[in-house]
Amino acid sequence: MLGSLASGRDLELSVMMVGDETMRRLNLEYLGRNEPTDVMAFPQAAPEEIGNYAPGAGQPELLGDIVICVPTARQQARERGEPLIRELELLAAHGLLHLFGYGDSTPDEKRVMYAMESKLLGRRTARTSDRRIIR
Numbered sequence: 329m330l331g332s333l334a335s336g337r338d339l340e341l342s343v344m345m346v347g348d349e350t351m352r353r354l355n356l357e358y359l360g361r362n363e364p365t366d367v368m369a370f371p372q373a374a375p376e377e378i379g380n381y382a383p384g385a386g387q388p389e390l391l392g393d394i395v396i397c398v399p400t401a402r403q404q405a406r407e408r409g410e411p412l413i414r415e416l417e418l419l420a421a422h423g424l425l426h427l428f429g430y431g432d433s434t435p436d437e438k439r440v441m442y443a444m445e446s447k448l449l450g451r452r453t454a455r456t457s458d459r460r461i462i463r
Contacts, residue, residue, distance in 0.1 A: 338388035341427060343420060344395045351397035366400045367419040369393070369426035394423030421448045 346354075351364040358368065371392040396419045405415035422432075425444050431437040 339391045340388040341391040341424070342393045343423075344393065345398050346395055348397060348399045351395065351400065354395060364397050364400050366397055366404060367423045368395045369423040370395070371427045371429075392427045394420060394427065396420065396423065417449060418445060421445045424448070 348364040351368070352362065354368055355361045355363060355365050358370075359365075369392060372390040373392075396416060398416075401415045401419055402412050405412045422441070422445060425441055425448070426432075430441050430444060432441045
């Protein structure tokens with residue numbers, strides 16, 4: 329998944345799987361929303377700086393952190409009758425795209441984000457509003 333975005337660079341990121349309470353606290357602290365969400369991304373650099381960082385010799389560029397809420401992912405997968413692993417893959421792709429500077433605040437940004445998710449995952453992901461349908 330990362331290879332198609334990395335452009336030959338060595339990159340490092342972390343993925344954390346958390347419960348509802350941890351995600352609720354993060355969502356409240358960083359986005360002002362007092363509820364869990366499915367995925368959050370914390371880039372190491374501003375989007376315009378990605379690729380301009382020169383790590384030490386032999387060291388990867390630090391991309392950032394992706395946090396996935398497993399109970400929320402499980403519920404979303406159950407609602408669609410999909411395996412949990414497919415939802416986790418989709419959320420990881422979504423978080424990764426945020427680390428590379430893709431947004432989803434506007435309808436146009438969402439269209440681009442969703443198309444990139446499909447490309448990264450090698451499968452079609454159709455959406456209705458913020459609900460994903462994976463095919």
